[in-house]
Amino acid sequence: AQSVTQPDIHITVSEGASLELRCNYSYGATPYLFWYVQSPGQGLQLLLKYFSGDTLVQGIKGFEAEFKRSQSSFNLRKPSVHWSDAAEYFCAVEGGKLIFGQGTELSVKP
Amino acid sequence: EAGVAQSPRYKIIEKRQSVAFWCNPISGHATLYWYQQILGQGPKLLIQFQNNGVVDDSQLPKDRFSAERLKGVDSTLKIQPAKLEDSAVYLCASSLVSGGLSGELFFGEGSRLTVL
Numbered sequence: 001a002q003s004v005t006q007p008d009i010h011i012t013v014s015e016g017a018s019l020e021l022r023c024n025y026s027y028g029a030t031p032y033l034f035w036y037v038q039s040p041g042q043g044l045q046l047l048l049k050y051f052s053g054d055t056l057v058q059g060i061k062g063f064e065a066e067f068k069r070s071q072s073s074f075n076l077r078k079p080s081v082h083w084s085d086a087a088e089y090f091c092a093v094e095g096g097k098l099i100f101g102q103g104t105e106l107s108v109k110p
Numbered sequence: 111e112a113g114v115a116q117s118p119r120y121k122i123i124e125k126r127q128s129v130a131f132w133c134n135p136i137s138g139h140a141t142l143y144w145y146q147q148i149l150g151q152g153p154k155l156l157i158q159f160q161n162n163g164v165v166d167d168s169q170l171p172k173d174r175f176s177a178e179r180l181k182g183v184d185s186t187l188k189i190q191p192a193k194l195e196d197s198a199v200y201l202c203a204s205s206l207v208s209g210g211l212s213g214e215l216f217f218g219e220g221s222r223l224t225v226l
Contacts, residue, residue: 100152
């Protein structure tokens, strides 16, 4: 069965520092992978997605993610975090239906 | 372009009472989803509609939850009777096509349910 694991429940980074959020998936075939962001009291917004091709995908708000089949990972990165990036981030895998990880809460220190 | 609309935003009820949530998807979106998001967890799919037909309701607790999508547009999710463990945010989402073909689900802001 497909599943997604986000090992970090909560991460705090300083504003301007780099960010990497981890995501590991379990899926038998080539997965469709997504990162969504959820600000407090808001719905989820798609940051980026991977279907095939180039394993480094660019998204909105300066985010990128790299698909590594050998590690079953799809980690999200940003070179310089802004205070407005504080939110909950969800990795998801699609194989018939969208399965979400449990989320990583990002806090940004001034 | 208007987004996915949900109401009410907040609802507090006693256990064993009933509640209904409404969702209006983005115009033209054939697929509609209801997700349950319990505090500290990722969203879990409850039911997926393609137009007005059910595609997947395998995780819908059918003894207390029901959902319908009349005329393939708006949808209503009902809980009767509610239990304490139903306290969650109920997210509605829509997409142009089913599953990963388009890759993007558009989410509403959610309806937060508290069961006392």
